[in-house]
Amino acid sequence: MARSPAAMLPTPLEPTAPRPARGEKRDHILEAAIRVFARSGYHGARVSDIAREAGIAYGLVYHYFKNKDEILQTIFEERWAAFLGVVDEIEAADSSSAEKLRSLASLVLLAYRHRPDWVKVLVFEIQRSSRFAEPEQRRAVGRLFRCVARILRAGQEAGELRAGLDPELASQAFIGALETMITGQVLGVTQLPAEADEAATDRGAVDAVVDLFLNGLGAGATR
Amino acid sequence: MARSPAAMLPTPLEPTAPRPARGEKRDHILEAAIRVFARSGYHGARVSDIAREAGIAYGLVYHYFKNKDEILQTIFEERWAAFLGVVDEIEAADSSSAEKLRSLASLVLLAYRHRPDWVKVLVFEIQRSSRFAEPEQRRAVGRLFRCVARILRAGQEAGELRAGLDPELASQAFIGALETMITGQVLGVTQLPAEADEAATDRGAVDAVVDLFLNGLGAGATR
Amino acid sequence: MARSPAAMLPTPLEPTAPRPARGEKRDHILEAAIRVFARSGYHGARVSDIAREAGIAYGLVYHYFKNKDEILQTIFEERWAAFLGVVDEIEAADSSSAEKLRSLASLVLLAYRHRPDWVKVLVFEIQRSSRFAEPEQRRAVGRLFRCVARILRAGQEAGELRAGLDPELASQAFIGALETMITGQVLGVTQLPAEADEAATDRGAVDAVVDLFLNGLGAGATR
Amino acid sequence: MARSPAAMLPTPLEPTAPRPARGEKRDHILEAAIRVFARSGYHGARVSDIAREAGIAYGLVYHYFKNKDEILQTIFEERWAAFLGVVDEIEAADSSSAEKLRSLASLVLLAYRHRPDWVKVLVFEIQRSSRFAEPEQRRAVGRLFRCVARILRAGQEAGELRAGLDPELASQAFIGALETMITGQVLGVTQLPAEADEAATDRGAVDAVVDLFLNGLGAGATR
DNA sequence: CATGAATGAGCGTTCATTCAT
DNA sequence: GATGAATGAACGCTCATTCAT
DSSP states (O other), rough: OOGGGGGGGGOOOOOOOOSSOOOOHHHHHHHHHHHHHOOOOOOOHHHHHHHHTOOOOOOOOHHEEEEEEEEHHHHHHHHHHHHHHHHHHHHHHSSSSHHHHHHHHHHHHHHHHHOOHHHHHIIIIHHHHHHGGGGHHHHHHHHHHHHHHHHHHHHTTTSBBBBBSOOOHHHHHHHHHHHHHHHHHHTTSSSOOOOOOOOHHHHHHHHHHHHHEEEEBTHHHHO | OOOOGGGGOOOOOOOOSSSSTHHHOOOOOHHHHHHHHHHHHHHHHHHHHHHHHHHHGGHHHHHHHHSSSHHHHHHHHHHHHHHHHHHHHHHSSSSSSHHHHHHHHHHHHHHHOHHHHHOOOOOOOISSSGGGGSSSHHHHHHHHHHHHHHHHHHHHHHHBBBBSSOOOHHHHHHHHHHHHHHHHHTTTOOOOOOOOSSHHHHHHHHHHHHHHHHHHHHOOOOO | OOGGGGGSOOOOOOOOOOOTTTTTTHHHHHHHHHHHHHHHOTTOOOHHHHHHHSSSOOGGHHHHHHHHHHHHHHHHHHHHHHHHHHHHHHHSSSOOOHHHHHHHHHHHHHHHHOOHHHHIIIIITTSSSSSGSSHHHHOOOOOHHHHHHHHHHHHHHHTOOOOSSSSHHHHHHHHHHHHHHHHHHHHHHHOOOOOHHHHHHHHHHHHHHHHHHHHHHTTOOOO | OOOOOGGOOOOOOOOOSOOOOTTTTHHHHHHHHHHHHHOOTTTTTOOOHHHHHHOOOOGHHHHHHHSSHHHHHHHHHHHHHHHHHHHHHHHSSOOOHHHHHHHHHHHHHHHHHHHHHHIIIIIIIIIIIGGGGHHHHHHHHHHHHOOOOOHHHHHHHSSOOTTSHHHHHHHHHHHHHHHHHHHHHHHHHSSSOSSHHHHHHHHHHHHHHHHHOOOOOOOOOOO
């Protein structure tokens, strides 16, 4: 991989020309919304809060978005698509299954360090919004599970991973493990084993979870 | 264990005498609230919905609970404590680490079949709500992680599980895997491999996830 | 006067027989209500607060009083009638006009020391309750003004007070002066000139206000 | 004084241009609130009543005021400050003590004729409300008493008023007398001696109360 | 584009009052 | 008499959304 997975995370707008280009203010609103949703939650966030955070009048929000809900939808759609793009790249990479799992773990576990607000919004606001029940969103999330499942199935077919475990189920377990690990970080409920610095801690966690999923907890496991 | 873990899940009230005993109506309200929260979400649920669901007058809710929020708090506290009690029993049981992991998986994965509303509320309204940031709740959830970590550490010390994997991290991964598996069920995002009947499907999922965590995905794994 | 005016103020129930007599509990409620109204105001006082203060169940309040409003009415009627009785005695006393004014001033100014709650309720809750607009209450208050006016008119006819000042107007001024003096005490807005002790302060205030109304502020006034 | 005291009372908005200027609607709300509070009392007034009286939508009230309470606070603060300004002008005027007392009496006694709603609100909702216990309000009212006391003390020092009477106490008595006289008017409890017309009645009352306070009720008083 | 005044539906909460026991 | 569970009307307040300028 030319780029590290973390570097491929959806990025906020780079400051560009002094004269705001079309769509720039729209993105400012989205980023402000991410910060406000992360801070106050979707229901606790007022449209006026988002506007103030974006430095605009709150009526202007309705020029760019139909309503508050559409802001959250847009955040999800655009960012999730970018995230899925990175996952697709991992799938397509010319590397071993173990390396792909490692890239996935790295992508997810480092996400909170790089985009804490975006992770909070995804985990706490989008996943539990009523809109989440809508088929389109469920399909979008399902794409992640199926992509990981394809990686696993490919590994089985290549003989790198043992057959006999349902790839769908294993993908759920793997993604769930990663999600809970970052959720624990966000809330401070759980602690990753501390290392000399954050980067080392993260690397250690990535190594450990991949080791766990490849080799298992059993006493007979070899490493 | 004389009882199966699933049978030990917090149980709703049994219908009893026509003359309501003290505290019974309070529990009716809690159960009605669980149903309404599961259906509409915390924010979408009106207090009047809860009252109607419980078959009581509007204001009576406020005899038993200070406000809407306290209802959700109480649901979490009472039910989660009961859930933790079962987990504690599993930890204390005289069985192998593998059997304990199997009991845990069974407890969690079967919970949605037995108490779908309670699981929905726990996962979507409590676990992922911003109110979850309150220290008391975080501590309560932390107890689950530490309990599972203790099970794993005891297994390592008994030589049943390999050393070298951080038990805290592994407990996060294990719980996260289970949670995502049921979340997927709730949302219909993911599908467990179908079997002849639901019970068989659940049993298959329990077996598979325990297998995965004990033996790993690696090709060299033996079973 | 055999009794001092202050001693004639409406008195709370004396503790009597151990076995509560009929009507005793009713009076407990009234006294509890005076305390609660004084503390929280009429609107801020809940019927349950009054019941708790009286040490009874709040449903019982409705055995003795039709509703919350009737409690305030009853307080006013009974206590005000007692107060007016004392004023009537002052009017009927065989003493000079100056002495009668002195008794009135003493009665009012000492009232707050003796029955601070009752004074607070009268000044802040009854005078501004909507019921106060009712003819019966207005007539009851009017009786005080007319009684004082009769005292003043009798003094004019006896040659003790100068003619030429409307007794009605002078009675308003005199009562208003006394009421503002105690209101100021209640609120701490105004300060009476401090003396060695409270009793001396009160006596000084009584002397001063009577001096003021008898001799005026003018430089030519003799004393 | 070029202007009569009564003319200096706080004035309501003049109807102006059809296009409402900034801040004008806020004043409409305050004036509507004064009318509604005068009619129904603070507790009896609904925010929707105020909005309807002001001819605006319900929620707009909350654009201009934080809550219902702030409306009453604002009424008091703005109007009372204006009132105090007039009292200060009376104090500063180059006139005798007797003339200043006459101006004060005139200011207060005529206020009810000119702004009956404002007087009702001040007397019944603010002056006698428990919210009045707040330090800031007490200080504001205290300023009136101290201002009048300064007028009296200056009169004593100029030899226009006799020494020996505490100015603070006398200011309480004077203000209290005036307040009770207008309160009596508001409630219809008391009647000022009727004259040919209202203006004559008021003038007579002003003359009488100043006469009373300057010369007293005593038979030896000269006028 | 941009502003923020204006709207009003909606909901949580309070609490006086009733009534079955 | 005594209790307190039960009722439900009433109201303050919020805030997403609209729209005139």
